[in-house]
Amino acid sequence: MAIKLTIDNQPVSVADGATVLEAAQATGIKIPTLCHLDGVSSPGSCRVCLVEIEGARTLQPSCVTAASEGMVVKTTSKTARQARKLSVELMLANHPWDCNACVRNGECDLQKLAQDMGIAEVRFPYVKPATPIDQSTDALVRDMDKCVLCRRCIGVCQDVQGVGTLAPRNRGFDTIVGSGAGDNLCDAICVQCGQCSAVCPVGAIYEKDSIEDVWGALDDPSKHVVVQTAPAIRAALGECFGLEPGTCVTGKMVTALRRLGFAKVFDTNFTADLTIIEEGHEFLTRLKKALADGDASVKLPMFTSCSPGWINYMEYFYPNLIPNISTCKSPQQMFGALAKTYYAEKQGIDPKDVVVVSIMPCTAKKFECERDEMNASGFQDVDYVLTTRELGRMIKQAGIDFLSLSDGEQDSPMGMSTGAADIFANTGGVMEAAIRTVYEVVTGRELPMDRLHVAPVQGLQGLKEAELTFQNCLDDWKFLEGVTAKVAVAHGLANARKVCEMVASGEADYHFVEVMCCPGGCIGGGGQPRLTSNDVRNARIKAIYAEDEGRPMRKSHENPAITQLYKDFLGQPLGHKSHELLHTGYAAKQPAATS
Amino acid sequence: MSNPTTEAGCGNALFAELGEFIEGQSKGRDALIPILHKAQDLFGFLPVDVQEFVAAKMGLPVGEVYGVVTFYHYFTMQPRGRHTVNVCLGTACYVRGAQKVVEALTEELGVKMGETTPDRRFSLTTQRCFGACGLAPVIMVNDDVHGRVTPKKVAAILARYE
Ligand code: SF4
Ligand code: SF4
Ligand code: SF4
Ligand code: FES
Numbered sequence: 131m132a133i134k135l136t137i138d139n140q141p142v143s144v145a146d147g148a149t150v151l152e153a154a155q156a157t158g159i160k161i162p163t164l165c166h167l168d169g170v171s172s173p174g175s176c177r178v179c180l181v182e183i184e185g186a187r188t189l190q191p192s193c194v195t196a197a198s199e200g201m202v203v204k205t206t207s208k209t210a211r212q213a214r215k216l217s218v219e220l221m222l223a224n225h226p227w228d229c230n231a232c233v234r235n236g237e238c239d240l241q242k243l244a245q246d247m248g249i250a251e252v253r254f255p256y257v258k259p260a261t262p263i264d265q266s267t268d269a270l271v272r273d274m275d276k277c278v279l280c281r282r283c284i285g286v287c288q289d290v291q292g293v294g295t296l297a298p299r300n301r302g303f304d305t306i307v308g309s310g311a312g313d314n315l316c317d318a319i320c321v322q323c324g325q326c327s328a329v330c331p332v333g334a335i336y337e338k339d340s341i342e343d344v345w346g347a348l349d350d351p352s353k354h355v356v357v358q359t360a361p362a363i364r365a366a367l368g369e370c371f372g373l374e375p376g377t378c379v380t381g382k383m384v385t386a387l388r389r390l391g392f393a394k395v396f397d398t399n400f401t402a403d404l405t406i407i408e409e410g411h412e413f414l415t416r417l418k419k420a421l422a423d424g425d426a427s428v429k430l431p432m433f434t435s436c437s438p439g440w441i442n443y444m445e446y447f448y449p450n451l452i453p454n455i456s457t458c459k460s461p462q463q464m465f466g467a468l469a470k471t472y473y474a475e476k477q478g479i480d481p482k483d484v485v486v487v488s489i490m491p492c493t494a495k496k497f498e499c500e501r502d503e504m505n506a507s508g509f510q511d512v513d514y515v516l517t518t519r520e521l522g523r524m525i526k527q528a529g530i531d532f533l534s535l536s537d538g539e540q541d542s543p544m545g546m547s548t549g550a551a552d553i554f555a556n557t558g559g560v561m562e563a564a565i566r567t568v569y570e571v572v573t574g575r576e577l578p579m580d581r582l583h584v585a586p587v588q589g590l591q592g593l594k595e596a597e598l599t600f601q602n603c604l605d606d607w608k609f610l611e612g613v614t615a616k617v618a619v620a621h622g623l624a625n626a627r628k629v630c631e632m633v634a635s636g637e638a639d640y641h642f643v644e645v646m647c648c649p650g651g652c653i654g655g656g657g658q659p660r661l662t663s664n665d666v667r668n669a670r671i672k673a674i675y676a677e678d679e680g681r682p683m684r685k686s687h688e689n690p691a692i693t694q695l696y697k698d699f700l701g702q703p704l705g706h707k708s709h710e711l712l713h714t715g716y717a718a719k720q721p722a723a724t725s
Numbered sequence: 726m727s728n729p730t731t732e733a734g735c736g737n738a739l740f741a742e743l744g745e746f747i748e749g750q751s752k753g754r755d756a757l758i759p760i761l762h763k764a765q766d767l768f769g770f771l772p773v774d775v776q777e778f779v780a781a782k783m784g785l786p787v788g789e790v791y792g793v794v795t796f797y798h799y800f801t802m803q804p805r806g807r808h809t810v811n812v813c814l815g816t817a818c819y820v821r822g823a824q825k826v827v828e829a830l831t832e833e834l835g836v837k838m839g840e841t842t843p844d845r846r847f848s849l850t851t852q853r854c855f856g857a858c859g860l861a862p863v864i865m866v867n868d869d870v871h872g873r874v875t876p877k878k879v880a881a882i883l884a885r886y887e
Contacts, residue, residue: 293786308791
């Protein structure tokens, strides 16, 4: 049923249950907000969105006030303006206003609110006692002095990710956002996904900065510094320079990286294709053992392993699933291991002089590259990880005018890839890429689906399922004749939990499950430009599929550089060298609070 | 997280009792506060390992439990001493120098307000008005009221409690 109300003298009609804020937005009236996060939470605590409602005794926060029939709302009246301004002034009174030295300078919601409201000076003295900055993890920094207690991070950590690391503690003036029961994030169960840092409106949670380390390597003439970019970067980096979400900037990105001084500009897409070959064969081997050989020790479903936040989550909360997780390393780590072996050998460079830098949409990748087992090359395989946001900052630091750059192309051999690798960037993409290859390996025919897309696993629904029946199989795969493979795709850890529970209870009989830690997949990663709303997710995903469809090669097994890699170096999928360099194992972490 | 108190023998019986109590409660967040009350009755205070135990049993993140414990003044993460020293900070006491008494007490005992001495002899807390304003400034040690306290008298009062 529709409700009719008036906002700033304009008649508005909205669905029953809409808030005043939503009603205003539907009319194109902008009310400032801070704590409200679309689709996640509205604690109604910041009072930045106060409006005047006729007949109400006090001003109401529009983000949590339901629109009702006949309501008369004023958003621009003097009282409303002054009250909103006061809310921001009080926040600033508890805030060290040192914007020039702050990581969020120029892209800070609080700064912007203060500007918009014309707050030129802070009338109240700063009295908050200093809290030490928490640098205890590889991925994230927490500076609680900057926290404005909007609780967006808590909403995301508890509801979207279902991890629950963050919670408010103490009361009144002493309230802070705590992690677990200790002072430092490293002591809490945290998967380092960085989703909290992606929604924080101020400089209170952010990625641990590796820019200086990377400059150091680039400035060292004895080092050969190569860079890989994750599939999701190209669809988001442009946002750091004011481009619309969903603008693909692959060519400019490559040129910018070359200008920054990287010796080779490679692509994580290359090892995404490789992942499909290794993981696809691992999947088929598991199917064969389970279905044809009756080997009960083989665990199905097989879960994907490219998302380090998911791996962390699984190790904390569902270690029983370890035998189900693909042993494939993530594409980032496969790349590092090969750069310091295959590539170094081919180029005749001492691997100790090779520095591998990754550009990732993800903060957990910073943690992943530091894992003890990630040194198959004899060195730390990936040296430094920069988030998309950090790369944006680095390009600005170098004084590069990104928008005027011409398009460049990745170097070979580790820069060559197919459309199947592109779609690793979004939820459903790894599954689709795997199906494109697996189906063709088993039947010898191309996947018979419209434009090679597995439509049921696309899109932002939290949990997606699809079925695929093998028919007219090649001789080697006759045991799959008529078999229907069931697959599932989950993104966001709260959805991953649902799948894990269904698998643990035996309720689900999937064969293959893709999990990406972040909502929307890597395009919505914790290291991407802010703010990633669902509209932004959809725009980035659209750009990625367009990139895929524009490619001459769209199946991983068609990548000639991968064929060459097996011929010259690896031998065969799942072979001895692969096991040494490209596969890994997992271990249970501290028992989780919820186990 | 490793859980020394649960693994070592000492607290096992208490943990078992708390565990049983939790089983008997309704599932979900609502039961958290009664459960924490019970835990504090059993242990006397709520150290982190007790909170972790509660969180694990209830399937809640430990941070959430910690948040509740630190929100309510009733809950304490400090073990109680054998004697509780309670300083009145009501208006009358305050005006008559309660703050000086607080300073003398914290100095004498070497702990801050809300803390317990390492030998567990005293816990130090404050309260708003005991209703003995005529005797201001007032402190209570356990159930004994001591009136017209001056910083100088503090040591002698404490000496009476072993
Ligand atoms: S968080 Fe925002 S307002 Fe605060 S110092 Fe940083 S840029 Fe300035
Ligand atoms: S990194 Fe992820 S798991 Fe850790 S506190 Fe932030 S949102 Fe929670
Ligand atoms: S850390 Fe950031 S997101 Fe979390 S409550 Fe503070 S300001 Fe909000
Ligand atoms: S945005 Fe409405 S109260 Fe914060």
